[in-house]
Amino acid sequence: MEEGDERRKEAIVLVVIVVLACLALVSLLVAFSYYCYITNKLSKRLKSSKRSDFGEKGGLSNIQVATEKGIQVFTFKQLHSATGGFGKSYVVGHGGFGSVYRGVLPDGRKIAVKLMDRAGKQGEEEFKMEVELLSRLRSPYLLALLGYCSESDRKLIVYEFMANGGLQEHLYPDRGSNGGASKLDWETRLRIALEAAKGLEYLHEHVSPPVIHRDFKSSNILLDKNFHAKVSDFGLAKLGSDKAGGHVSTRVLGTQGYVAPEYALTGHLTTKSDVYSYGIVLLELLTGRIPVDTQRPSGESVLVSWALPRLTDREKVVEIMDPALEGQYSMKEVVQVAAIAAMCVQMESEYRPLMADVVQSLVPLVKHHRPTSTVGSSFHKSPISHEYDKHTS
Ligand SMILES: Nc1ncnc2c1ncn2[C@@H]1O[C@H](COP(=O)(O)OP(=O)(O)OP(=O)(O)O)[C@@H](O)[C@H]1O
Ligand SMILES: [Mg+2]
Numbered sequence: 001m002e003e004g005d006e007r008r009k010e011a012i013v014l015v016v017i018v019v020l021a022c023l024a025l026v027s028l029l030v031a032f033s034y035y036c037y038i039t040n041k042l043s044k045r046l047k048s049s050k051r052s053d054f055g056e057k058g059g060l061s062n063i064q065v066a067t068e069k070g071i072q073v074f075t076f077k078q079l080h081s082a083t084g085g086f087g088k089s090y091v092v093g094h095g096g097f098g099s100v101y102r103g104v105l106p107d108g109r110k111i112a113v114k115l116m117d118r119a120g121k122q123g124e125e126e127f128k129m130e131v132e133l134l135s136r137l138r139s140p141y142l143l144a145l146l147g148y149c150s151e152s153d154r155k156l157i158v159y160e161f162m163a164n165g166g167l168q169e170h171l172y173p174d175r176g177s178n179g180g181a182s183k184l185d186w187e188t189r190l191r192i193a194l195e196a197a198k199g200l201e202y203l204h205e206h207v208s209p210p211v212i213h214r215d216f217k218s219s220n221i222l223l224d225k226n227f228h229a230k231v232s233d234f235g236l237a238k239l240g241s242d243k244a245g246g247h248v249s250t251r252v253l254g255t256q257g258y259v260a261p262e263y264a265l266t267g268h269l270t271t272k273s274d275v276y277s278y279g280i281v282l283l284e285l286l287t288g289r290i291p292v293d294t295q296r297p298s299g300e301s302v303l304v305s306w307a308l309p310r311l312t313d314r315e316k317v318v319e320i321m322d323p324a325l326e327g328q329y330s331m332k333e334v335v336q337v338a339a340i341a342a343m344c345v346q347m348e349s350e351y352r353p354l355m356a357d358v359v360q361s362l363v364p365l366v367k368h369h370r371p372t373s374t375v376g377s378s379f380h381k382s383p384i385s386h387e388y389d390k391h392t393s
Helices: 002-054 078-081 121-135 167-171 188-203 260-265 272-287 302-312 331-344 355-365 384-390
Strands: 089-095 098-104 110-116 144-151 154-160 221-224 230-232
Touching: 078 098, 078 110, 078 144, 078 154, 089 144, 121 144, 121 154, 154 188, 167 221, 167 272, 188 221, 188 230, 188 331, 188 355, 260 272, 272 302, 272 355, 302 331, 331 355
Parallel strands: none
Antiparallel strands: 089 098, 098 110, 110 154, 144 154, 221 230
């Protein structure tokens, strides 16, 4: 009887062992197939991200740009027909990147198309930087990117159309075909100053790491049909240092007259370099003068050197004001704007204000500005990959 019990027990133990062994084998198989599935998925993702970084042929010529959703990839043919075959009468301006054309999409949207005519790596890097960065930034104070086209050597960027073009065309109409004094009144100039400041504030303080524009100037402030301002041109933009007071070293780029002295001398770039350029634009808005004008008498040709000593002197500040603004401003307003400009263009970068301070100081001076609640940014303090850094260093 006992022997029978013993055998039954042994049989049960054996069955349990066999069942457990089978279960272990099945779990091993499941784990292995899951591992294969994950590695396969990862390698596919890696391959596609490599393609988007370096183009399908491994070079930069057929750039596959990694953009956010909502950015359209156009064919050259589509943009060709939207701009009247890139006809001369469709040209709205020329810049360092190439010509800009106005156009209309089949759905009726008005667009501006930038056609790159700069060959070489620098041009392609700027193209990639502009498209990738702008597709991730969302602010009513930054020019909206609608899409792009990259077909072998053909590189085009499609933006929202800004009916009144660049700020500089309105500040210096006598330099263009229109002639005469600027029609941009004081109230509009103050609003433009505020909206452009909000554009820079967004770049410096609402995204992480901060974006340094590096080419902030009056021609990169675009005006819509109601003269509301947006900041444009991110081809030279650079991701800033996350550390307080930190800087990144780069080749000195930018436009003459707008580049901060410490950046020009040492190549050390911080958000305060943009604050300096912003100060120069404020001086342009106050004086109606271009930053460097060799046709003016000596002592007046460099705007900042001529204006700075007068900015903080109540008696002299009116001397620098654009004659076209006569009778439109109060002394109180001028003194305040001049004080902001003086702080922005200080030689010592640490003493320059933050763009948030500039915005705070300008808000009370602007009567009809869009309320801050319309800052429909989907990107507040959101991270931007350091990947972008390598494109411009
Ligand atoms: N989105 C747009 N809508 C309407 N006009 C535009 C638009 N973008 C550019 N323009 C016009 O085209 C001109 C040239 O612009 P572009 O940015 O190519 O050159 P830039 O700003 O003068 O110089 P840089 O190449 O150094 O930035 C602008 O001054 C403006 O008049
Ligand atoms: Mg520009």
